[in-house]
Amino acid sequence: MDLVLQLLFTGIGIGAVYALVALGFVLIFRATNVVNFAQGEFSMVAAYLMVVFSVDLGWPYWLSFLLALGGMALLGVIFNLGVYYPLRHRTFLPVIIATIGASILLANSVLAIYGPQPQVLQGWFDTPGIQLGPVYLDSQYLLIIAVTIALVFFNYWFFEKTLLGKKLQATSQDKEMASLLGISVSTMIMITFIYSAVLGGLAGILVAPVLFVSIQMGSTIALKAFAATIIGGFGDVAGAIIGGLALGVIETFGAAYISVPYKDGFAFLVLVAFLIFRPQGIFGERVAEKA
Amino acid sequence: MSAPSDNMSIPTPAVHSKPLLIRHSPFFIGVAILVVLAAKLQFDGYVLNILLQATTFSIAVFGLSVVLGLCGQINLAQAAFFGLGAYAVGLGTTDLHLSFWLCLVGGCVIALLAGAFLGMSTLRLGGHYLAMVTISFQQIVTLVMINAIWLTHGPDGVSNIRRPELFQTSQSYLAFCVAMLAIVGYLVWHLSDTKLGRAMRAVRDNELAAGVNGIDVFRTKIYAFALCALLGGLAGGLFAGGFAYVSPDQFSFAESIVFLTMSLLGGVASPVGSAIGTGLLILIPEWLRFLKSVPGLYLAIYGLFVILIIRFMPDGIWGFVADAFNRWRAHTKAPPVAAALQLKPASVGGEFVLEVTGLSKHFGGLKAVDGVDIAVKRGGVHALIGPNGSGKTTTLNVLSGLYQATSGRIVLDGTDITHMPPHRRTAAGLGRTFQNIRLFRSMTALENVEIGAERPGNSMIGKGEDALTERAMEALTFVGLGNRANELISSFSYGHQRLIEIARALAANPTLLLLDEPAAGLNSTEKLELHELLKRIAAQGLTILIIDHDMTLVSEAAQHITVLNFGRRIADGESMAVLRHPDVVSAYLGSE
Numbered sequence: 001m002d003l004v005l006q007l008l009f010t011g012i013g014i015g016a017v018y019a020l021v022a023l024g025f026v027l028i029f030r031a032t033n034v035v036n037f038a039q040g041e042f043s044m045v046a047a048y049l050m051v052v053f054s055v056d057l058g059w060p061y062w063l064s065f066l067l068a069l070g071g072m073a074l075l076g077v078i079f080n081l082g083v084y085y086p087l088r089h090r091t092f093l094p095v096i097i098a099t100i101g102a103s104i105l106l107a108n109s110v111l112a113i114y115g116p117q118p119q120v121l122q123g124w125f126d127t128p129g130i131q132l133g134p135v136y137l138d139s140q141y142l143l144i145i146a147v148t149i150a151l152v153f154f155n156y157w158f159f160e161k162t163l164l165g166k167k168l169q170a171t172s173q174d175k176e177m178a179s180l181l182g183i184s185v186s187t188m189i190m191i192t193f194i195y196s197a198v199l200g201g202l203a204g205i206l207v208a209p210v211l212f213v214s215i216q217m218g219s220t221i222a223l224k225a226f227a228a229t230i231i232g233g234f235g236d237v238a239g240a241i242i243g244g245l246a247l248g249v250i251e252t253f254g255a256a257y258i259s260v261p262y263k264d265g266f267a268f269l270v271l272v273a274f275l276i277f278r279p280q281g282i283f284g285e286r287v288a289e290k291a
Numbered sequence: 292m293s294a295p296s297d298n299m300s301i302p303t304p305a306v307h308s309k310p311l312l313i314r315h316s317p318f319f320i321g322v323a324i325l326v327v328l329a330a331k332l333q334f335d336g337y338v339l340n341i342l343l344q345a346t347t348f349s350i351a352v353f354g355l356s357v358v359l360g361l362c363g364q365i366n367l368a369q370a371a372f373f374g375l376g377a378y379a380v381g382l383g384t385t386d387l388h389l390s391f392w393l394c395l396v397g398g399c400v401i402a403l404l405a406g407a408f409l410g411m412s413t414l415r416l417g418g419h420y421l422a423m424v425t426i427s428f429q430q431i432v433t434l435v436m437i438n439a440i441w442l443t444h445g446p447d448g449v450s451n452i453r454r455p456e457l458f459q460t461s462q463s464y465l466a467f468c469v470a471m472l473a474i475v476g477y478l479v480w481h482l483s484d485t486k487l488g489r490a491m492r493a494v495r496d497n498e499l500a501a502g503v504n505g506i507d508v509f510r511t512k513i514y515a516f517a518l519c520a521l522l523g524g525l526a527g528g529l530f531a532g533g534f535a536y537v538s539p540d541q542f543s544f545a546e547s548i549v550f551l552t553m554s555l556l557g558g559v560a561s562p563v564g565s566a567i568g569t570g571l572l573i574l575i576p577e578w579l580r581f582l583k584s585v586p587g588l589y590l591a592i593y594g595l596f597v598i599l600i601i602r603f604m605p606d607g608i609w610g611f612v613a614d615a616f617n618r619w620r621a622h623t624k625a626p627p628v629a630a631a632l633q634l635k636p637a638s639v640g641g642e643f644v645l646e647v648t649g650l651s652k653h654f655g656g657l658k659a660v661d662g663v664d665i666a667v668k669r670g671g672v673h674a675l676i677g678p679n680g681s682g683k684t685t686t687l688n689v690l691s692g693l694y695q696a697t698s699g700r701i702v703l704d705g706t707d708i709t710h711m712p713p714h715r716r717t718a719a720g721l722g723r724t725f726q727n728i729r730l731f732r733s734m735t736a737l738e739n740v741e742i743g744a745e746r747p748g749n750s751m752i753g754k755g756e757d758a759l760t761e762r763a764m765e766a767l768t769f770v771g772l773g774n775r776a777n778e779l780i781s782s783f784s785y786g787h788q789r790l791i792e793i794a795r796a797l798a799a800n801p802t803l804l805l806l807d808e809p810a811a812g813l814n815s816t817e818k819l820e821l822h823e824l825l826k827r828i829a830a831q832g833l834t835i836l837i838i839d840h841d842m843t844l845v846s847e848a849a850q851h852i853t854v855l856n857f858g859r860r861i862a863d864g865e866s867m868a869v870l871r872h873p874d875v876v877s878a879y880l881g882s883e
Contacts, residue, residue, distance in 0.1 A: 035419035086602050093363060094601045096422055097555070100367070101597025104548050104590055111587025215587070219544070223430065226423045261438040268427040275412045275420065 002134035007252050013141030013210070015248020016148035020203035021225035022232070022240035023155070024196035029235055030172040031192040032084060034095045038103035040222020042197045043204025046072050047213045048110055050205050051119045061124065068205060069198050076197030080190050088189075103219070111215045118212035144206045151199070152241060168192060220264060224251070227271040233281030242282060315477075322473035330466035339461050340534070345573045346468040347530040352553045352565040353479045354522030359551075360559035361483055362515035363495030365418055368409075368425040369550040371432035372402040372520040374542025376527025378436070381449035381537045391455040395528040399521050406520025410513040429544045436539035448538025452531050461533075468529050472566075475522065479562040484756075486745055491515050493731050493742050500729035503691055504795065505717035505746040545590055552593045555600045558607025567608055630761075632769035634831040635751060636802045637720055639705045644669045644803050644834045645690075650699030652682075652689050659685040661858040662699070665836075667803065667851075672825065672835045674849035674866070676842075678878055682858040683838045684726060687807050690836075691723045692716045704802045718747040722801030724792040726808040726838075730780045736791050737776040740766050743795035751800040766798035767791070770824060786817040790824070797828065804828070806837040810844050822848060846870060854878065 021039055028036045049071045053064030083102045087095045123140040130137050159165035170178040171188040179185045203221070211217055225240075228247045232239025247267055254266040274281065312319075334342065351373045358366050379398030383389045389397075405428075413424045436443050443449070458464040482488040490511045493501040502508045531537050549572065557568025572593075576582065582589045604611060638644075645667040652660040660682040667673045677683050688694045690701060692713035701709045708716045722743075731739050740763040744752055752762045767773045770790040775783070783791065789809060796804055810818050818841065825848050829835060839845050845852065845866075852869040854862040856878040862869050869875060 029419075035422070037422065083598060090605075093365065093418060094605060096365070096419060097551070098598050098601045100422070100548070100551075101594045101601065103594070104545075105594030105598065108587035108589075108591035108594060112585050112591055116586055219426075223423065223427055227427070230420065230423075262434060265431050265434055268424075268431050271424065271427060272412050275416065275424065279416055279420075 003256070005135045007256050008249060009135055009137060010141065011249030011252035012245055013138070013144050013248070014207075014252060015228075015245035016144045017203050017207040017221065017244075018224045018228045018247055019148055019241040019244025020151065020206075021200055021221050022228040022244045023151070023237065024199040024203075025225055025229050026235055026237055026240045027192055027196045027199070029229075031168065031189055032088070032095075034084065034092055034099070035226070036084075036196070037096060037099040037222070038079065038083075038106060039196065039200050040218035040220070040225065041103045041106040042072060042075065042200030042218075043207070043221050044213075044215065044218030045075060045106060045110065046201030046204040047121065047208040047217065048114060048119070049201075050121055050208060051213055055119070055121065061122070065205060069201055072197045072201030073194045075201075076194035077190065079197065080193040084189070084193065085186070103222075107215050107218055114215075116215065118214040121208040121213050123209035138210075140206070140209050144210075147202070147206060148241075151202075155237065164191070223264075224248075224267045227267045229281075230271060230279075231274050231281055233283030236281070236283045239281055239283035318473075318477065322470070325473070326466045326470050329469045330462055332462075334462070334465075336461075339465060341573060341577065343461075343465055343468060343533040344530075345570050346465070346472045347526045347533060348550070348553065348573065349472055349526075349566045349569040350475050350529065351523050351526035352550055352557075352569045353475055353562050354519035354526070355550060355554040356559055356562055356565045357479060357482065357491070357522070358515045358519035359554060360561065360564075361488060361495065362491040362512060363418075364414065364512055364515060365422045366425050366516065366519055367422055367544070367547050367551065368429040368432070369519070369523050370542045370544070370546035371429045372406060372523030373527035373530070373546070373550075374432055374436065374537075374539075375402045375405060376524030376529075377531040377537045377542065378443060378449065378527075379524070380528040380531040381452045382443070384453040384532075385449055385451055391453060391532060395525070395532075398528040399524045402524025402527070403517050403521040406523075407513060407517040409520075410516035414512040414516065415509055425547075426544065429547055433539055433543055436542065443539070446539060448536060449531075450536045452535045452537065454532045454535075464533060468533065471525075471529060475525070476562045476566065479522075487511070487514060489738065489742050489745070492734060492738075496731035496733050497729050499693060499713075500725070500731065501742075502713035503693070503717060503723055503725075503729075504743050505714050505799065506742070507712075507714045548590070548593060548597075552597055552600075554607075555597060556607055558609030558611070558613070560606065561609050561613065563613075564607045564609030571608075630765055632765040632797065633751060634797065634800055634828070634833045636800065636833050637704060637750070638669060638802070641705070642669060643667060644704055645836065646700075646702040647690070648700045650686065650689060650701065651697045652685050652694055653697045658858050660689060660855075663855065663858070663860050664863075665853050665860075667834060667836050669834055670829075670832050671851060672829050672837060672849045673851045673853070674845045675836060675838045675853050675855065676840075676845055677855035680857075681855040681878075683855055684807060685858075686855070687723070687805055687838060690716075691721060691805060714747075717799070717801075720748070720802030721805065722746075722796035722799050722803070723805035724789070724796055724807055724809060726811060728785075728788045728792055730788055730792060730795075732780050735777050735779055736767060736772060736783065736794075737763055739780065739791055740795045740798045744798035746799035746801075749798075749800050763794075763798050766794040769797060769827070770794045771820075786813050786820075789813065789821075793824065797833075802834070804833055804835045806835060806839075808839050809837065810839050810841045818844060842870070 021043060024039050025035065028034065046068050049068035050064055053059050053067050054061050079102065083098050084095065087098055124143055125139040127139055129139045159169055167183050168188050168191065170183060171185050175185050224247055225244065228243035229240045231246060232243030247270065250270055251263060251266050255263040351369055355366060355369055358364050376398035379401055380391065380394040383394030383397060384391055409424060409428055413421050437446055454464055458467045483492065490506045493506055494508050494511050498508050553568040553572045554565055556571060558564025576589060600607065606614065643666045645665065647663065647665040650660055650663045663686060675683050675686065689696050692711060696709055700707065703719055703721060706719050708719050731742065741759050744759055744762040752758055764773055764776060767776050770793055772787060772790055780788065810821055813821060822844055825835065837849065849866050852866050853860060854869060854875050861874045861878060862872045
């Protein structure tokens with residue numbers, strides 16, 4: 001029983017990271033109808049930026065954190081201008097191929113610069129964690145869960161209560177109508193890319209102390225996050241979060257009770273099971289083509 | 292791809308006097324010479340390895356030209372399928388001591404089954420699912436290769452893989468691979484002009500229109516995907532025999548990306564492009580060996596290549612060349628003469644071709660169509676009218692199977708089609724056009740109409756390609772565009788595109804033709820021409836159900852009118868009486 005509680009806590013912690021990245025997927029998908037396959041690389045790049053600023057240069061953790069997020073915002077701008085914007089009038093296939101290209105480019109550029117050796121990043125807190133009855137609560141996992149909860153509320157407030165949020169929603173639902181109402185569609189898409197790059201980066205920085213900082217961390221996280229969005233129901237914000245948490249828990253229990261080397265395969269099995277038996281996910285997909 | 296568009300080779304519908312194999316004999320003679328050269332020239336080991344790699348990789352990339360180029364579906368796990376074939380030959384000839392041939396076939400079958408399974412679980416859904424699922428599959432295969440040591444020998448890989456008795460020397464094995472490359476290349480090249488190939492291209496260009504023209508979209512995608520996997524497996528098996536050693540890192544996700552880049556660079560739509568892309572991406576890294584000294588640099592450049600090719604050269608090198616060639620050649624062709632189009636609509640059922648009873652379509656709480664009855668008499672023109680938002684187009688979409696009915700029954704010429712998918716309704720005799728034109732945009736007018744003519748169950752078409760072309764030419768001539776048969780869709784005006792869509796439906800010799808606002812967007816001359824065309828169609832006994840807003844057209848063309856408002860039927864009967872009906876007048880003009 002103690003082990004179960006412990007695994008549940010860890011699973012939710014890992015799941016929260018998937019949920020954050022999944023949220024980035026969903027936001028870009030809703031704004032552009034395109035799945036950004038480089039979303040996971042945003043997490044990886046942000047983690048490496050943290051390593052550069054806080055480990056290599058020895059700057060304070062909070063400053064490194066802000067600089068890394070600033071760097072991610074910049075990457076979001078470059079990504080939009082270099083990858084999505086020139087292809088915005090093409091069908092989805094060229095665009096996703098381009099984002100796959102971007103993902104390969106980002107991962108291997110970092111590999112070329114930093115080499116294959118995984119890096120270590122300290123957590124935010126000096127205290128490693130607290131013992132709560134039978135369960136040991138790792139402070140970094142606590143932070144991840146807290147940030148995810150805060151971001152869920154922030155998202156809700158931002159998209160439902162602010163004018164900018166409503167403009168973003170309008171753009172994602174009907175670009176032509178939004179532009180007729182005087183909303184600058186390209187600005188809104190730019191903001192979406194910046195926001196999801198920062199979101200992905202945040203996930204990467206939070207999870208880095210738990211995993212190693214490695215080239216593969218991006219694609220691993222992205223695959224899980226994508227599976228999470230399908231499990232939750234494609235394009236649904238709540239679905240992405242529930243899906244992410246569920247996947248984190250399933251994977252942690254699978255690793256503990258079934259097999260460690262195949263840990264990364266469980267997400268795929270769950271994904272295929274969902275695709276066969278409930279392709280619309282838990283909350284239903286919000287996509288349909290009109291004749 | 293979105294628009295491999297302009298590079299599609301434009302086939303000559305000229306009379307095929309000589310059998311195919313004789314017309315293509317220069318290709319086979321060229322291949323024979325290459326095979327002999329490969330067997331006889333003395334290469335050193337280094338050149339031999341590069342040639343072996345290029346031939347086997349090319350076959351794997353041919354797979355991508357089928358799935359991505361022809362069918363528009365993505366596969367990011369080609370290296371995994373390649374690996375399945377390679378491990379089948381590797382483990383089969385060493386651990387199990389089986390014959391090379393048996394292992395090669397076994398590897399192909401395993402890859403084919405894996406591809407078919409992945410396809411069946413994913414291809415009903417959008418393309419981004421397929422991309423992610425193939426990446427996941429790739430990861431799983433790599434995980435198994437590394438971790439299932441009892442089976443795969445783990446990271447050490449499999450060595451001392453055997454070759455067939457017949458091709459023991461590297462030279463003779465190379466000659467064998469070149470021959471395989473030529474055969475597979477020829478089949479893939481030819482595939483695009485077969486029925487299956489046309490279906491794949493139709494699915495790539497417009498899935499909805501493909502379904503409505505009688506193509507089983509899901510099955511076509513699975514065929515394309517499984518074929519791609521099969522070619523991956525075949526290539527992998529040949530690769531394993533050639534190099535006698537395989538290990539998991541040769542079949543990683545990075546290799547899948549390399550295959551994708553090869554395919555995009557050369558031109559995804561054609562096997563020639565695949566071969567060019569493969570050759571270049573094997574040779575260039577050999578020339579730039581220093582890049583390999585920095586890990587990652589070389590793949591980073593591939594990633595950049597992918598972005599740049601997609602943006603600036605979407606049809607690849609070969610697409611670019613073929614485009615220029617076709618532009619130069621297009622002027623030299625004269626379209627063949629066609630006979631008059633014959634329409635012989637089937638008549639199995641009774642007086643009514645279409646009987647719709649209690650048809651409803653609800654979207655959540657919205658009752659878009661609510662308990663509608665329509666009975667369409669054989670041989671007449673029946674109009675379905677109503678104000679905007681009255682449920683006309685929804686009704687048409689439920690009739691053609693794009694939406695499933697919430698309740699009610701649809702009987703076409705005696706057959707209950709209520710629960711059939713679109714392509715089976717088409718096979719049962721339904722034809723339709725779309726309000727927003729849905730043609731296959733990368734194809735010529737003729738090819739579009741040929742796809743219509745290929746409707747399963749079309750009794751008006753003989754066997755073979757020539758009969759198909761003939762039927763399509765008749766339909767195009769019928770709508771007045773026979774002399775422009777070989778032009779691409781993009782070169783036609785809006786009005787002419789509508790006519791091509793009608794020709795596509797007519798070529799299929801349907802029992803009932805559904806026309807969704809055919810006059811929308813036409814100028815007055817074009818409307819008159821459309822009216823004439825409708826008369827000529829009706830004169831041949833084909834029943835038409837038409838939706839339109841143009842009251843002049845509707846009242847002159849239709850004998851019978853059904854009126855919808857707010858999803859319900861408010862009037863039904865002989866044209867003039869219906870148009871004077873007070874409910875109809877108030878629905879259109881508002882009541883006092």
